[in-house]
Amino acid sequence: MTLRNTPDSFGLVSRILHWTMALMILILLPLGLRLAGMQPSLSTLWLYGLHKTLGLTALALVLVRIVWHRISPPPAPIGPPAAWETRAAKVGHVALYVLMLAMPLSGWIASSATGIDVMFAERWVVPPIAPVSETIDQVGFAIHGILGKLLLALVVLHMAAAVKREMEGDGTLRRMIRGRA
Numbered sequence: 104m105t106l107r108n109t110p111d112s113f114g115l116v117s118r119i120l121h122w123t124m125a126l127m128i129l130i131l132l133p134l135g136l137r138l139a140g141m142q143p144s145l146s147t148l149w150l151y152g153l154h155k156t157l158g159l160t161a162l163a164l165v166l167v168r169i170v171w172h173r174i175s176p177p178p179a180p181i182g183p184p185a186a187w188e189t190r191a192a193k194v195g196h197v198a199l200y201v202l203m204l205a206m207p208l209s210g211w212i213a214s215s216a217t218g219i220d221v222m223f224a225e226r227w228v229v230p231p232i233a234p235v236s237e238t239i240d241q242v243g244f245a246i247h248g249i250l251g252k253l254l255l256a257l258v259v260l261h262m263a264a265a266v267k268r269e270m271e272g273d274g275t276l277r278r279m280i281r282g283r284a
């Protein structure tokens with residue numbers, strides 16, 4: 104069992120990062136949509152705290168993932184490099200990375216702008232990264248919402264593509280689960 108990626112397999116580190124973050128994002132998206140639809144109150148405060156803690160953890164993990172990609176590059180996609188599906192998958196993966204960065208950053212900026220302390224695990228105060236400002240608060244959360252819907256759509260497409268390739272039996276999904284196609 105290798106930790107590093109090889110030219111034709113995903114190592115343990117990339118697979119653990121992929122599936123841990125996938126699970127977190129599949130919790131963060133519906134939780135965020137639920138938060139956006141309700142009035143903050145004392146009894147729902149912990150849900151905001153949970154969303155922020157998970158979201159900031161996702162930011163830390165995506166940074167680790169980007170560094171790991173540089174240390175240990177991922178395998179080439181399965182299939183002919185010129186095929187439209189291969190190119191679409193590449194563009195899709197880059198877009199997923201951009202959104203995995205932009206979502207927590209926009210949430211952190213908008214939350215900082217409210218003037219309420221952003222807490223990690225209900226224990227540590229996370230430093231604000233934007234001044235207190237009603238405009239930044241409103242625009243920031245509007246951007247967080249739009250990007251969130253974009254991420255949701257991309258994740259659905261990404262999952263559908265993975266299932267399609269599994270049904271075609273080309274080993275793409277198996278390689279992300281077990282390492283080898």
Ligand code: HEM
Binds near residue numbers: 206249251
């Ligand atoms: C990968 C990370 C994240 C994802 C996928 C995510 C996703 C979402 C989504 C989909 C919404 C609903 C937005 C809407 O429909 O208007 C939302 C709302 C929210 N998010 Fe995030 N979020 C992430 C990280 C963060 C972080 C790091 C913070 C703060 C530190 C944060 C704070 C909030 C807050 C306070 C709301 C409620 C906004 C409102 O009441 O309108 N999020 N999030």
Ligand code: HEM
Binds near residue numbers: 117278
């Ligand atoms: C929910 C959030 C998810 C995100 C943000 C995400 C993101 C990514 C990214 C960026 C890659 C490129 C390789 C890497 O950098 O690790 C990737 C690869 C992959 N993902 Fe996901 N993923 C998610 C969920 C899923 C799910 C639920 C499945 C399965 C149904 C899946 C199946 C795959 C497969 C099979 C690959 C390998 C593609 C290849 O070899 O070219 N992903 N994912």
